Amino acid sequence: MSARGKGELDPSPWYTRFADYRDRGISISFAFDDTTRALMDATVVREDECLFDRILIGVGEDGTPNSTPNVFVCGFGATVITAFTLAQHSLNTIFDVMTSLTAGRPPAV
């Protein structure tokens, strides 16, 4: 990967991975238009036995990711989140998903 200028966005896709305590991870790759920054489909890959089963974008009323309305639950393997689904959550550009981004576990039983 070549160096980018300070503050300059890397070209599409924008990838990040979150690992659990045994380094079993869930990753998300956002494809976007390099000119307009408009989001296209995002692909989530949940590795076998990874404890995290959801991507959390933004924060909710309590200021934490727990209460965010933007929760995308995914099974093991690859899951595509379409641009239409992202837009339904008002996630329209790559900058919209940078507000707070992490992964989460299923709710406690």
Added chain:
Amino acid sequence: MAFGDQDASGPVFVKANVAGKNVTTGSFTPPSGALLIAFAWHDTAGGNLTNTSVVTDSLGLTWTRRATRSKQDDGAGAANGHIAISTAVATGAAMTVTTTGTNTGNPAGLYVRVIPGADTTTPMDATPVEGTTNAAVVSTSIVTATDGARCFLQVIDWNVAAAMTAGTGQTSVVSDAIGASDDRVYLGVTNAVTSPAGSTALSTGSPSTGNTNNWIGIAVRPAAGGGSVSGTAAATLGALAAGAAGTHIVSGTAAGALGVLAATASSTRAVQGTAAAALGHTTAAAAGTRTTAGTAAAALGTLAVTVIGRRTVLGAAAAPLGGATGHGDAGGAKSGSAVAALGVLAATIAGRRTVAGIAAAVLPGVTSPASGRRIVVGSPQSMLGGLSARVVVISSTALAGNAHGPLPVAPGAVTVHTVSIAGAIT
């Protein structure tokens, strides 16, 4: 599980790019007495000399700043970008952690390491090392004082070169970007504890061009009294017996049995690995985390306890996957695959009890005369176990039973569309 590994309760890395210059983890519930280490990254404007940050949490715990590297803290000789390491001690309650920057850029990142069995009075085994490296990999060392310390390297690259990779003998925990690629952030950990105590290398593997790094290295001290047996054994891998507090671990691969851990004092006990024979068990009569996890050609061991603490049996076994029995509060869990029966969970005091998995024979039940949530979920080839508690058993699509009282509807096909619970379940 080696000392310094992330506890299963630990939160995941989180990052944000907001005007509040803050980022908050999701909720997590660390074991009481565990050391919490917050690794914070904040972007800065170029040449900014006034950037600071502070770590807080939802419980109001006391956080102690252990090290900071930034132009504000270290002068113009430091690179741009701000990193800080703080510690606190967990109470056992659910919590979130936040880092908030002042005069920083908006992008921030936060990772909290949950480490049971650490020395919470003197968690830093050596004075942290810190520095700045430009256009080269980070290469430093820290000299530990206590046998069994675990070392970490935190880095920020303000110049946004390539994503950082771990140096030799280390593993990347976080390697990411914050903001619109405003900074690269990295956290690495040594692959094993330093034993005996001495100099430990901390480094990145790449990049070596285009980067401007601020970095901090720390060594985390284990609590006194800990011990471990690890490795590969042609026969049996030995047992550990301990009567004092501290982290005690048996891990590895054995052609024979993997040993047993016996302990009577509170703290972390773990048996983990692969065994051609039985995978040993942990026995304990005091509070603390107890774990048996792995793969065994024979039985996967049993966990037995008599007082409060988390109990977990997790793995795959050719014979029965052992049970967890407890007479204390706090609950237990069992999950995995077993060619024979999947073990039983029994408890006499309130707490959550769960059996989940796939069993070729019976998927057994949860028995309990005390209050608490009890659940059996799975796919047995024979029967799904009974329950004697306030529970509902769902087998495939059939509502199979509720031993505590009459079902609200007759057993039969079940279709669940939406479930809303407004109040307590009794």
